[in-house]
Amino acid sequence: xxxxxxxxxxxxxxxxxxxxxxxxxxxxxxxxxxxxxxxxxxxxxxxxxxxxxxxxxxxxxxxxxxxxxxxxxxxxxxxxxxxxxxxxxxxxxxxxxxxxxxxxxxxxxxxxxxxxxxxxxxxxxxxxxxxxxxxxxxxxxxxxxxxxxxxxxxxxxxxxxxxxxxxxxxxxxxxxxxxxxxxxxxxxxxxxxxxxxxxxxxxxxxxxxxxxxxxxx
Numbered sequence: 001x002x003x004x005x006x007x008x009x010x011x012x013x014x015x016x017x018x019x020x021x022x023x024x025x026x027x028x029x030x031x032x033x034x035x036x037x038x039x040x041x042x043x044x045x046x047x048x049x050x051x052x053x054x055x056x057x058x059x060x061x062x063x064x065x066x067x068x069x070x071x072x073x074x075x076x077x078x079x080x081x082x083x084x085x086x087x088x089x090x091x092x093x094x095x096x097x098x099x100x101x102x103x104x105x106x107x108x109x110x111x112x113x114x115x116x117x118x119x120x121x122x123x124x125x126x127x128x129x130x131x132x133x134x135x136x137x138x139x140x141x142x143x144x145x146x147x148x149x150x151x152x153x154x155x156x157x158x159x160x161x162x163x164x165x166x167x168x169x170x171x172x173x174x175x176x177x178x179x180x181x182x183x184x185x186x187x188x189x190x191x192x193x194x195x196x197x198x199x200x201x202x203x204x205x206x207x208x209x210x211x212x213x214x215x216x217x
Contacts, residue, residue, distance in 0.1 A: 001033040005050040007068050008038055009057040022056060039068075047071060052078040060141045061090040080186070092170050093138045108173040114163050122152050129173040136170040137162045143204040148174060176203065179214070 006025060013019045022038070029036035039046065039053075041064060047053065053072040057065040059081050070083040081089075088094055099106045108129060112121075125133060135158050137145035145162055149155045162169050179195040195214040198205060 001035070002051040003035045003037075003049065004029055004052045004054060005037055005039045005047065005072075006054045007057055007065060008040065009064075010040070012056055025054070025056075044068060044071075047077070048075055050077060052080075054080050058141050059086045059090065061087055061139055066090075090141070091138045092136055092140070093168060096170065107175050110171050112159065112169045112171050114167060117156065117159055117163075119152065122155050125155075125171055129171070132174045134172045134174050135159055135162060136172065137165045138168065138170065139166065146204060148203065180205070 006022070008022065012022060026036045026038075037050070047068070053069070055065050055069055057063070057068075059065045059069070066083060066086050069079050069081060069086055073079045073083050088098065093111060096106060096109055098104075110125065110128075112125075112135075132148045132150035133155075135147050135149055135155070140146055145165060147158045147162075149158050159169060177198065179197045182192075182194045182196045184191040184193075193216045195216060196205070197214060
């Protein structure tokens, strides 16, 4: 049987639902004959003692979880999420390019460089997409660095702030929705599809106010 490590951050245990979910992972693994140990930042040197690594902390390419994933992957462990998947899913520009390549329908999107932040370009974007538009930095999670803007002043303010994080930004047509799609894929096979409901009264998810899943398949 396998020895499974689960990388978590302390914040994972502050939410009672999250804590119960983590305990369910551990209980299920042990019932199947595996060992299951939680791993924090202070005991990362023990990664090599395990056969597999499951990451429950936020998998942003700029966070510790990505370094942990990459380290375990290079050591030959089975890793979920693997570093390549984190890079793709965490980079909205890379992800959009893949959608285009495989003809996956997406919200109309353009990429904006720093030298394009001028009146003529901004007005062109508003004419093309209407108002408001959504501005996103490539590497985000829980809707951080994702803002809705409806005038040139706010567009400039938001993009200047986001350009401190990235040289290229994504600008999209605003499309109101009550949910996002969440699709779980393992080894190239779809495990589940669900609707991730946007909190009532909001237009996006957040780290503190998250929606509830509604499973479709």
